[in-house]
Amino acid sequence: xxxxxIFASGRxxxxxxxxxxxxxxxxxxxxxxxxxxxxxxxxxxxxxEHIPFVIIDKNTLAEVLLVEQLKEYRPSLLVLxxxxxxxPESLIQAFPGRIINIHPALLPxxxxxxxxxxxxxxxxxxxxxxxxxxxxxYVNEAYDDGNIIxxxxxxxxxxxxxxxxxxxxxxxxxxxxxxxxxxLLGE
Ligand code: GAR
Numbered sequence: 001x002x003x004x005x006i007f008a009s010g011r012x013x014x015x016x017x018x019x020x021x022x023x024x025x026x027x028x029x030x031x032x033x034x035x036x037x038x039x040x041x042x043x044x045x046x047x048x049e050h051i052p053f054v055i056i057d058k059n060t061l062a063e064v065l066l067v068e069q070l071k072e073y074r075p076s077l078l079v080l081x082x083x084x085x086x087x088p089e090s091l092i093q094a095f096p097g098r099i100i101n102i103h104p105a106l107l108p109x110x111x112x113x114x115x116x117x118x119x120x121x122x123x124x125x126x127x128x129x130x131x132x133x134x135x136x137x138y139v140n141e142a143y144d145d146g147n148i149i150x151x152x153x154x155x156x157x158x159x160x161x162x163x164x165x166x167x168x169x170x171x172x173x174x175x176x177x178x179x180x181x182x183x184l185l186g187e
Pocket of ligand 1: 008009010011012013014015081082083084102103104115116117120169170173
């Protein structure tokens with residue numbers, strides 16, 4: 001069975017969707033959750049699901065110690081799900097081609113530093129775009145810049161608020177992220 005590590009700092013709805021999905025397919029197991037926020041919703045999910053978690057700060061993230069700790073879990077993939085810090089080169093080199101991220105817009109539009117969550121949805125609404133979507137991509141040294149694995153689109157409706165758009169985007173994310181992970185894990 002594949003083991004995956006999730007990096008998350010927020011509510012954790014994507015983490016929850018991934019955990020649930022692989023409970024039924026049995027193809028992978030979420031072995032560890034890494035977060036930089038002790039009070040984040042995702043930590044409650046880890047506790048409820050009896051998944052080990054580690055809280056890191058910016059120094060730990062760049063340390064060899066974290067790489068060693070992660071390697072103990074032999075992860076096939078490191079999955080960023082609402083993790084907002086830049087991934088340091090040390091991690092990218094330790095897990096080449098095995099770190100992926102999800103972004104709540106159609107990259108390269110609305111990507112880069114500071115573009116997360118509602119900042120993204122506000123920008124899409126402000127530009128009066130008629131569609132938005134999600135991007136699942138490999139992580140490299142720059143924000144939101146790695147090769148794209150999958151994009152899925154949705155409409156932006158008249159009268160949408162950042163919340164209603166975020167809900168629609170989350171539905172796409174919860175459907176596609178687990179399936180993209182499964183695809184990448186292969187046979
Ligand atoms: C997701 O919508 C994800 O795309 C976004 O954070 C949210 C986390 O939600 N990530 C970014 O904006 C990265 N730039 P969740 O905690 O409910 O999974």
